[in-house]
Amino acid sequence: MWQYQAPLRDMQFVFEHWLDAPRAWAQTTRFEGLDLALAQQVLEQAGRFSSQVLAPLNSSGDRQGCGFEAGQVTTPSGFVEAYRAYTEGGWSALACDEADGGQGLPQLLDAALQEMLYASNHGWAMYTGIAHGAYLCLKAHAPEWIKARYLPQIVSGEILPTMCLTEPQAGSDVGLLRSRAEPQDDGSYRVTASKLFISGGEHDLSANILHLVLARLPNAPAGSRGISLFLVPKLLDDHQTNNVRCDGIEHKMGIRASATCSLVFEQAQGWLIGEANRGLAAMFVMMNSARLHVGLQGLGHAEAAWQNARSYARERKQMRAPVRPAGVSAEDADPIHFHPAMRRTLLELRACTEGMRAVGYWVAHLLDQAEHHSSPVERQRALQLAQLLTPVIKAFFTDQGFHLASSALQVFGGYGYVSEFAIEQTLRDSRIAMIYEGSNEIQANDLLLRKVLGDDGQAFAQLLLVMREEAAQALSTNDCANFGTELAVLCDKLAAVVSAVRERAVEEGEYPYRVAGDFLQLCGVALLGFAWVRAARVSRLLPDSDPLQASKLQTAHFFFAYGLPEADYRIASIHAAKAGLAFIEP
Template sequence: MPIYNAPLADMRFILNDVFQAEQFWQANENLAHVDAATAEAILEEMAKFAQNVTLPLNRSGDEEGAHFENGKVTTPAGFKEAFHQYAQGGWIGLAADEEWGGQGMPKMLTVLADEMLFATNPSFMLYPLLSVGAGMALSSYASQEQKETYLPKIYSGEWSGTMCLTEPHAGTDLGIIKTKAEPNSDGSYQITGTKIFITGGDHDLAENIIHLVLAKTPDAPAGSRGISLFIVPKFMVNADGSLGERNAVGAGSIEHKMGIKASATCVMNFDGATGYLVGKENQGLAAMFVMMNYERLSMGIQGLGASEFAYQNAAQYATDRLQGRSSIGAKSPEKPADSILVHGDVRRMLLNARANNEASRAFAVYVGQQLDITKFSTDPEAVAKANNRVALLTPIAKAFLTDTAFQATLDAQMCFGGHGFIREWGMEQCVRDLRIAQIYEGTNGVQAQDLIGRKTIKCDGEFIAEYIAEIRDFANELDTDLNFIKDATLDVATEIEMVTQRIIERAAENPDFSNAAAIDYLHAVGLLSFTYMFARIANAAYGKQGEFYTNKLSLTHYFIQRVLPDLNSRILKIKAGCEVIMGFSEDYFTSQS
């Protein structure tokens, strides 16, 4: 059976040493209820739940999958009990406002709790994840009455939530959705249409499911300006909060997928279902983006969790597997062969994964800190700056973290050789389950276009300039003994600054340029971000005694020498322009000659 040990020491280091989280929390009156001891207790309890409850259900859930029969969806054996245990532990409302039964914990902390669940059972994690996202959208845009009706039940786990965006003909282009919302005389709406790829669209974990549905009213403007958001409950809610009759919404089928098979991905049919407008008519996309941006960071954390899980299992396998001898002489002469850890290529793959995990974890906490500033700070200037930073880094968190994590899981699988292809070792499921993280919530290519277009070119590079200024300020304060990471950080910052200016200039000349350069630019800014994170890691480890801290510095050296050089190829591809891509005729792609 695959193993998993929550990396609590690394998590404590990131929170306490790298980001001085307790000082950050205590300095904010809205977070003063959180301290290091509270954070430690939460992480330890989540580690127990992840290791003892969700991990044992991961493989069995994958093999059994979600079931669809007679219009009803059921989850694999053990999932319902685990969900109830999770809900009763208060985990769904961990970051929710206390007003609605939550605990008001900061995002800096919850990203680490989420990592452990994604590492041990991503299919399970998706069910409460959608509830939390739905709760955030309602908290931001719903009426007071709607909040009082739905939020306490969602955060308690009695009810769950979904987001219903995609339609068979409309994926990324939500402006062309066909789902209709016809007004009723009582102020409600009749919702009619079909949505696909709906995570947790139906299941047996909660007694009610609150669907957040994008639809268009009869006189809505064309395109995305005409989208409204509606609450459509599976069961109607009576005035006293009890459940009434079944609404006209249900699953038509569930998808048969490459991975996350225990997560019910449903086709949802709305047949004149009763719905209630959230916020203002034609302004539903803004409300839904609150949920979508939360999910995008979560997908990055899904990548981190998978990469950590894969690394731990590959490192253990490489330690135990005896095969061949060291090129400089037997390391274990008393054994028939040395462990495969003596081979440089195995170490390369493991160190790549380990470096990815360290930087990704720090980056997730950093983005979480920016989100905490936007939510809890009373300083308008700080909030505005953090909002810019979140806008810039959300596509990085989603796309770069999942791209690098997927490669890390492939490397970890390769360490197993043929055993990595066999189900019982867990690596092939890890790869299958993670693949979707690069696709849903906006494909990574779409994230790259968002970064280079809306978040860079549209604002004339303002967001990235602010980010680079922060990175330079930090690097310039590093001790001279850390010049190896200081110099690298400053060099990368300059490279990104120059290539950003080039992109802005070239995009003005040729609109195709930015799209062709998008994914390479995202990875370039991702490498800048990882370099910044390693600068912070090295700074936090410097001067401290013990192998734990020495290893942090050694891994920083590894990243600079063996991972960061990928930046050069990314920049060269950006500079190559779009002509070589766009020069092919459309016929070329279907021609056989």
């Protein structure tokens, strides 16, 4: 049956060795009191919550789905209790400021928590997923009275926020949205909107819900420059119901336990957040954190897929393998993880999952440094890198999450296709993350057009610098010299391909749009390569008796032989795309 245990050992490895996080924490005033022992304690508690409270509700939540009647949403059995345990455990407060009642812990720890929540129960975690982003957004842009009133309630989990962006005609293109807000004499606004696909737009987990709504002021400019952000609570101060109505919930392929709502706002009372017509900028504060979270969904599904496939592959016996591990004698049938095709699948699951964890946590760690590092230069550098990497995390991780869930399903054979084992649920749940929070195609354009070509390659040069430093260190490390050589060659190729794209883009403006998807995949593979060089190198610091030492080196070897050829393929595809791309005839 489907099961999930938080991969605490690997998380700890990334914190301690791959990131050397304690050294960075010591360079901030915010985290100087934090040490690995405390971090480990938090991870263990989060692990218990995810495996003991959320994981047992994953399949039942999917089967049951949400109830909807007369505007009310009922979440699946156990969800309300799990949410109570979540707030009582202080998980909603983890990375919030102590001044607001938060625990003041790093986003790095929150990233590990999020991975666990999404891995153990994506549907449930949709309700809490936007809370930290909304907290950051309000903190940066809301008037003081709103901050004073609502931030502590978000931190405590008394209220849950939503992000109301999509409308039927405005999905990827937020500039097309039509929702309206009219100013009132008392400083509030009347918001009239019809919003679609709003996760947690209505539910029974928290008493109140805070809707962050994008809408247009009267006479606002057309397009995305005329959009403002409003806070519209479900319940007003005197516990009076606001004019917000849930019109229905979607029947979806996956995350069925998450209520995806149509919301109708009819002259609902709301307040402007940030400046008029600058709603996208205000919401942008949520973006890096929200996109990182979605990337962590991909990582979480990959981890769940890997755990379940590994466990099934050890139990299931079918056919004799051409070769067995030393000392294992032949039986009628071998466990299927002896078979080469299954070994390859399983090693790919491990290599991608552990590699993504290192890279994903790195970005969370960069966001902490961007906010709290004592050096302004380092803060700037960290922000630049985090912004560059965010679209890769969002798109590459979620592509991989879906791909790896499908690979894991294949390990189960026919049993993978039936609901009983729930690996098919992992596949269904994982698919949404490629779409929402900016589709993966939009991430690819953001990466290549804005983040790489848009700043004259400065951020990308920063990334290459980090990777080249790693290559140099690996070159002088036992067992790792070859990895260092290969990583240096890869950096040269990356630099060359960016130059080539930049030159070609001058001649033909559409070219970078054609290759953006390949470029993002290339960056994803290169980052995994980087992750595995560093993992191999720092695993040398572990005692010989630690099985992780051999495992990391082995998986690095696997990735360099079996995973890295994709980089050349993507580069070849980028060059091949100099050929035009026809329009589909009507």
